[in-house]
Amino acid sequence: MKKRIDLIGAKLDQGASKRGVCIGPEAIRFAGICQGIEKLGYELNDKGNLVQLDTGRTSEKLRNYDQVIDMNRRLYEHTKQSLEEGAFPIMLGGDHSAAAGTVSAVAKAHNGNIGIIWVDAHGDWNNDESSETGNMHGMPFSALCGWGPDCMVDFGQGPAFVDPKHCVQIAGRDIDMKERERMKAAGVTVFSIDVIDRLGMREVVRRAIEIASDGTEGFHVSYDIDSVSPEYAPGTGTIVHDGLTAREAFLCMEMFAECDNMLSLDMVEVNPILDEVNRTATLASELVLSALGKTVF
DSSP, X not given: OOSEEEEXXXXXXXXXXXXXGGGHHHHHHHTTHHHHHHHTTOEEEEXXXXXXXXXXXXXXXXXXXXXXXXXXXXXXXXXHHHHHTTOEEEEEESSGGGHHHHHHHHHHHTTTOOEEEEEXXXXXXXXXXXXXXXXXXXXXXXXXXXSSOGGGTOSSSOOOOOOGGGEEEESOOXXXXXXXXXXXXXXXXXXXXXHHHHHOHHHHHHHHHHHHHTTSSOEEEEEEGGGBOTTTOOOOSSXXXXXXXXXXXXXXXXXXXXHOOEEEEEEEOOOGGGOSTTHHHHHHHHHHHHHTTOOOO
């Protein structure tokens, strides 16, 4: 793990159907993530928040696309700068559409030769043709693998798409039928919640790391807090019941810390408006710290 951590906030909620995740980055900071990073011995460079555009164009197929694309373009540039300076970038969302910008920069830096581990209740593998809602937070994973929409990842730099055979989805339990078909056709490995029940979290994460690391220069982790069951993480906009337990979520992050192949990290979809006394933001903060090496003992 690099010694300097760059924290980048993405105040974006226009990619989702519910408002409020735009203040997620501040809630996670309030929960103590900055102090926790420094306590672990890292140099912290908090780059502050990128703020979404007030207005922009929209369509039924790509809702609020001006705001989403503008945010991703700026996240790409900030993440690119962090990588060039030898830092480890962490993006705090905001809705999950923002991951298209951060991962695009990581993929470009490694000529596309990375893996992606996407921990989420949802697949995020729709595009403008398959989506039932037009919400762009359901599209970034697809875009990063070259399955569209390209506007989320192409800012004139010539995107470096990630090979789906190095991509893993963990904790899925609300994946659209068309999305499933597209993921299967692309070759993404999916460890849905029922597979986790059968194999156990440790084995699933072990396999995920192996797939995302095999022949690559490392992997990016994009962590949506709605992967965790709402009993532990009520403050998120697209709740799906019967998700990961808090202990399974921590085990996942602890294993990422142990393997030393993680290149970058997102923590997204914390919605303080829907939360209870900042419980979800606190969990998100602690999960990030676990991925950075914080241990119980």
